[in-house]
Amino acid sequence: MYEPQKIEKEILEFWEKNKIFEKSLEKNKEKKPYIFYDGPPFATGMPHYGHILGSVTKDVYGRFWTMKGRYVRRIWGWDCHGLPIENIAEKGLGINSRDEIEKMGIKKFNDYCRSKVLEYAGAWKEVVKRIGRWVDMENSYKTMDNEYIESVWWAFKQLWEKGYIYEGEKILMYCPRCSTPLAKAEIAMDNSYKNIKEDSIVVKFKLKPEKKFNNNVYALAWTTTPWTLPSNLALTVNPDLEYVYLRDKSDKNVYLLAKKLINNFFKNPEEYEILEEIKGRKLEGKEYEPLFDYFKNNKNSFKFLLGNFVTAEDGTGIVHTAPAFGEDDYAICKKYKIEMAQPVDDKGKFTKEVKDFQGKFVHDSNKEIIEFLKKSGKIVLIKKIEHEYPFCYRCETKLLYRAIPAWFVDIQKIKPKLLKISQKINWHPEFLKEGRVKYTIETAPDWNISRNRY
Ligand SMILES: [Zn+2]
Structure with a gap:
């Protein structure tokens, strides 16, 4: 009977006993090197199929170029930094916030992290050996070695001296439990988005009185995040969209909304009367009364702005705008010189x-x-909707957008160079070069490298 398991194990034993990997390195030692960069895995979890598939592919390259006569040094590494280990340490220590870490002392916390970081290294060694990968695990490096850390600072210094580093403020997805912003790639992962059911509401914003309508006039705006309403500073409309002032025959109020979306609110035309049609661009600068009085003296606020990101696909065609909690919101408020309001602290709680x-x-x-809004008669509609919402892949907390001071690598500055170099790379499959890779570089935002951890 053919027993592949048995044969594989015999081969592994033969390689080990006769030091075949070491010999394959030794024999090409004086030859031209083939440089092999390998991203180190975290030792804070067990190896899984994802690692194994990657590992086998990586092994093929080393062996291939060795057979072609090149010297391919392969040394294993361990990624020790960041939240994977900090989350394990927090669980082990029974703590769960930045405050508690600072109270126990950063050194003590880091020492504990260091003691736990290679907990699964033994299991990794077994798996890597079993899949037949040739790599030096005995002399592995760790990203927590000072030598390694210094090399990272060295690289950072090069970027700084070349003028590629700047401090800015950006609206980023933020985990209020980990108290850290997340990179786009960390949110694009399979397990980041979940379907949730939430209340969405349509709110009415009272406009400054207009004689021609002799009734109360309200703009309608829709939101799936009622908690951002206390930070509302503007309403944004699309300059090219048609809007209408209409009188609701039942309550006699006049409402402003996108013409296309009237049907979301009225079942038949008997229920309302259109008083005026108006292009979005003519609404620019129109003033309204704040929903809450928290920021009533905020500079340049509580006016209508124009933004092309506003659509008439759902809602009302009028977007409630809170600069601290949305990318579009931030950009448009900056353009109109609206003073920033950020009343949420780093743990996702409202400030005073x-x-x-x-x-x-x-x-x-x-x-x-x-x-609160219902009591003051400012809500028109409450509707449960199901939508996809991003969660922290580390701790499963619901994320939120937040304005964060952060350090960035200026990707825009080096983009032309990246595109040029990418042309020289032998991409597989070939269409990636002009396809996904090119697109990814072309659309890459600046790289936020700040992490608010220990
Ligand atoms: Zn988190």
Whole structure:
């Protein structure tokens, strides 16, 4: 009977006993090197099929170029930094916030991390050997070695001296539990998005009175994140969209919304009367009364802005705009020189400016904010909707957008060079070169390298 398991094990034993890998290196030692860069895995979890597939592919290259007569040095590494180990340490220590880490002392916390970081190294060694990969695991490097850390600082210094580093503020996806922003790639992972059911609401913003309508006039805006309403500073409309002022025959109020979306609110034309049609661009600068009084003196706020990102696909065609909690919101408010308001702290809780909800975790405050607005008659519609929402892949907390001071690598500056170099790379399959790789570089934003951890 053919027993592949048995044969494989015999071969592994033969390689080990006769030091075949070492000999394959020794024999080409004086030959031209083939440089092999390998991203080190975290030793903070067990190896899985994803690692194994990658590992086998990597092994093929080393062996191939060795057979072609090149010297291919292969040394294993361990990635020791960042949240994977910190989350394990926090669990082990029974703590769960930055405050607690600082209270116990950063050195003590880091020492504990260091003691746990190679917990699964033994299991890794077994698996890597079993799949037949040739790599030197005995002399492995660790990213927590000072020698390694210094090389990272050296690289950072090169970037700094070339003018590729800047400090800025960006709207980033943020985990309020880990108290850290997440990179786009960390949110694009399979397990980041989940379908959730939430209340979405349509709110009415009272416009400054206009004689011609002799009734109360309100702009309607839709949101799936009621907790951002206390930070509302503007309403944005699309300059090219048609809007209407219409009178609701039942309550006699006049409402402003996109013409295309009237059907979202009225079942038949008997229920309302159109008073005026108006292009979005003519609404620019129109003033309204703030929903809450928290930021009533904020500079240049509570006016209509024009933004091409506004669509008439859902909602009302009028976008509630809070610069601290959305990328488009931030950009448009910057353009109109609206003063920033950021009333949420690094743990996702309202600060004292939002006095009615101070200390409340934003994701838990939606219901109360809806109640609050309902009491003051500012809500038109509450509707449960199901939509995809991103969660922290490390701790499964609901993420939020937040304005964060951060250091960036200026990718725009080096983009032309990246594109040029990419042309010389032998991509497989070949269409990647003009396809995904080129697109990824062309659309890459600046790289946020700040991490607010230990
Ligand atoms: Zn998290």
